[in-house]
Amino acid sequence: MHAFVTGGAGFIGSSLIDRLLADGHAVVAYDNFSTGQRAFLTAASRHPAFRLVEGDTLDLPALTRAMGGCDTVFHLAANADVRFGTEHPRKDLEQNTIATFHVLEAMRANAIRRIAFSSTGSVYGEAHVFPTPEDAPFPVQTSLYGASKLAGEGLIAAYGSGFGFEGCIFRFVSILGERYTHGHVFDFYRHLRRDPTRLTVLGNGKQRKSYLYIGDCLDAMLLAMAKTRRVIDIFNLGTDEYCEVNDSIGWMCERLGISPAREYTGGDRGWIGDNPFIFLDTAKIRALGWEPRLNIRQGILRTLDYLQQNPALLEARA
Amino acid sequence: MHAFVTGGAGFIGSSLIDRLLADGHAVVAYDNFSTGQRAFLTAASRHPAFRLVEGDTLDLPALTRAMGGCDTVFHLAANADVRFGTEHPRKDLEQNTIATFHVLEAMRANAIRRIAFSSTGSVYGEAHVFPTPEDAPFPVQTSLYGASKLAGEGLIAAYGSGFGFEGCIFRFVSILGERYTHGHVFDFYRHLRRDPTRLTVLGNGKQRKSYLYIGDCLDAMLLAMAKTRRVIDIFNLGTDEYCEVNDSIGWMCERLGISPAREYTGGDRGWIGDNPFIFLDTAKIRALGWEPRLNIRQGILRTLDYLQQNPALLEARA
Numbered sequence: 360m361h362a363f364v365t366g367g368a369g370f371i372g373s374s375l376i377d378r379l380l381a382d383g384h385a386v387v388a389y390d391n392f393s394t395g396q397r398a399f400l401t402a403a404s405r406h407p408a409f410r411l412v413e414g415d416t417l418d419l420p421a422l423t424r425a426m427g428g429c430d431t432v433f434h435l436a437a438n439a440d441v442r443f444g445t446e447h448p449r450k451d452l453e454q455n456t457i458a459t460f461h462v463l464e465a466m467r468a469n470a471i472r473r474i475a476f477s478s479t480g481s482v483y484g485e486a487h488v489f490p491t492p493e494d495a496p497f498p499v500q501t502s503l504y505g506a507s508k509l510a511g512e513g514l515i516a517a518y519g520s521g522f523g524f525e526g527c528i529f530r531f532v533s534i535l536g537e538r539y540t541h542g543h544v545f546d547f548y549r550h551l552r553r554d555p556t557r558l559t560v561l562g563n564g565k566q567r568k569s570y571l572y573i574g575d576c577l578d579a580m581l582l583a584m585a586k587t588r589r590v591i592d593i594f595n596l597g598t599d600e601y602c603e604v605n606d607s608i609g610w611m612c613e614r615l616g617i618s619p620a621r622e623y624t625g626g627d628r629g630w631i632g633d634n635p636f637i638f639l640d641t642a643k644i645r646a647l648g649w650e651p652r653l654n655i656r657q658g659i660l661r662t663l664d665y666l667q668q669n670p671a672l673l674e675a676r677a
Numbered sequence: 678m679h680a681f682v683t684g685g686a687g688f689i690g691s692s693l694i695d696r697l698l699a700d701g702h703a704v705v706a707y708d709n710f711s712t713g714q715r716a717f718l719t720a721a722s723r724h725p726a727f728r729l730v731e732g733d734t735l736d737l738p739a740l741t742r743a744m745g746g747c748d749t750v751f752h753l754a755a756n757a758d759v760r761f762g763t764e765h766p767r768k769d770l771e772q773n774t775i776a777t778f779h780v781l782e783a784m785r786a787n788a789i790r791r792i793a794f795s796s797t798g799s800v801y802g803e804a805h806v807f808p809t810p811e812d813a814p815f816p817v818q819t820s821l822y823g824a825s826k827l828a829g830e831g832l833i834a835a836y837g838s839g840f841g842f843e844g845c846i847f848r849f850v851s852i853l854g855e856r857y858t859h860g861h862v863f864d865f866y867r868h869l870r871r872d873p874t875r876l877t878v879l880g881n882g883k884q885r886k887s888y889l890y891i892g893d894c895l896d897a898m899l900l901a902m903a904k905t906r907r908v909i910d911i912f913n914l915g916t917d918e919y920c921e922v923n924d925s926i927g928w929m930c931e932r933l934g935i936s937p938a939r940e941y942t943g944g945d946r947g948w949i950g951d952n953p954f955i956f957l958d959t960a961k962i963r964a965l966g967w968e969p970r971l972n973i974r975q976g977i978l979r980t981l982d983y984l985q986q987n988p989a990l991l992e993a994r995a
Binding site for chain 1: 778801
């Protein structure tokens with residue numbers, strides 16, 4: 360495979376690149392370093408089959424040039440700032456919807472048809488069926504992030520129908536593990552490092568969420584891409600369990616040996632468009648032979664260990 | 678109501694404007710006249726409560742200025758060229774998705790929260806449930822047109838959740854009637870006028886479609902907008918029946934007193950992304966007390982009569 364990875368310097372992108380290189384594939388990473396980290400590509404940069412192109416997905420000519428010679432695109436670049444959509448609605452439109460259109464047009468210009476896309480369980484809005492399957496009732500969007508990713512999904516599926524594109528759309532729960540740089544474990548740990556005596560929790564802490572470890576996520580993506588041919592296929596990726604935000608805090612505090620006073624901002628959701636219950640049905644990807652090796656607790660603790668070993672990451676965003 | 682109607686010079690927009698003015702509302706029409714027709718606004722232009730602003734939905738500053746003072750937006754401007762999406766993919770993205778984002782941003786800048794949006798039954802892709810309800814299984818997009826409208830729906834719903842917008846998303850079947858300027862009745866009649874001895878039909882003619890008469894469509898839209906408050910509500914609009922393309926040809930030929938030889942291009946769909954079966958469940962809008970007055974046959978014949986009386990429309994696009 361000659362892979363092109365947008366968001367190649369990001370958490371998932373850089374982890375995928377290391378895996379692809381180890382598996383013997385050639386890789387071009389494309390990243391504008393708005394949130395990506397050069398340090399994540401240190402190992403990859405030493406590999407002869409790796410090339411980094413610094414560029415923006417909104418720059419279609421540059422994107423088209425960079426993609427030349429590749430045969431498979433992993434489109435992972437995105438605005439992943441789920442919480443702050445209402446502060447800058449254009450950001451989701453540009454970085455998630457228009458950027459995806461550009462990726463598809465660059466592929467078309469280069470006669471590349473295979474694509475993997477990182478979508479999100481947020482496209483289900485506030486689901487009424489749990490665990491939520493890929494063909495759950497037609498959802499109503501509740502966040503600009505979810506809406507922008509759904510728009511990206513629609514474009515990819517239409518390119519499948521109209522131009523013979525093939526590949527996979529992955530609806531992720533929150534992914535965590537090594538190189539994780541945003542999300543609740545990151546936020547909580549950063550606050551607890553500064554003040555281990557108290558922790559502010561958005562909402563009532565009873566939001567039920569599902570998480571997946573990065574290694575398991577990559578296994579699923581590569582398996583699905585290897586098995587899918589001639590269609591755009593859609594897969595939920597997650598664990599077959601969920602936890603409360605309060606559970607997660609408990610596991611973290613136990614590991615850290617602290618007992619902060621918890622202060623809840625109240626309400627059943629953390630922010631506008633926050634989904635109080637995310638739990639995806641993963642029967643479809645499991646039917647391909649995949650299963651996650653880490654459960655949610657293990658994934659959270661491994662993430663915490665990584666952050667403790669890499670305090671510079673926390674300071675960079677503090 | 679002080680209504681702002683994008684696509685105000687179009688088929689549905691201009692018909693809506695006449696109805697709104699007759700009902701005593703003030704109206705601003707916004708149109709770039711790319712497909713809209715000045716003649717459709719002749720009557721409206723004589724009304725003191727009517728104002729026309731010539732502009733493009735992609736021009737956000739102009740759109741924002743034009744919307745000032747209005748309290749309800751009917752966003753009908755769109756690229757309605759369902760068939761030719763793959764020839765110019767950017768057109769659907771710009772005119773249906775980005776334009777909808779601009780409408781929402783212009784509303785936000787003017788503190789307007791009420792919106793009606795013309796979506797399409799095409800967002801169901803190739804449905805598996807008939808008649809297809811609003812909460813049918815999560816669809817896979819099959820056309821750039823459907824994908825771009827779904828993206829518009831998602832944006833509107835997210836603005837509902839994030840900014841308190843309210844109103845209705847209408848998923849139309851094909852609308853026909855007076856001022857109808859594109860679609861199968863238009864295409865067939867134009868060809869039959871030139872050569873009544875033969876007719877080329879895309880696909881096998883067995884595609885099953887549903888149609889709704891413009892007057893019934895407007896009744897439904899205005900009823901739903903009057904009853905909906907504080908949410909973004911989604912309604913299918915259509916008749917409780919469908920017909921084959923061949924039925925439609927038969928009714929038209931009977932009315933015209935001709936018997937053309939039918940030549941089929943073959944296959945079960947007319948073009949890439951054509952949906953061989955569209956039939957929407959309209960129980961939700963009917964529960965508000967609405968029902969269509971014309972059936973499909975009546976709607977098609979009324980459309981044909983209108984086109985016969987307005988041959989200039991056919992020549993303009995010939």
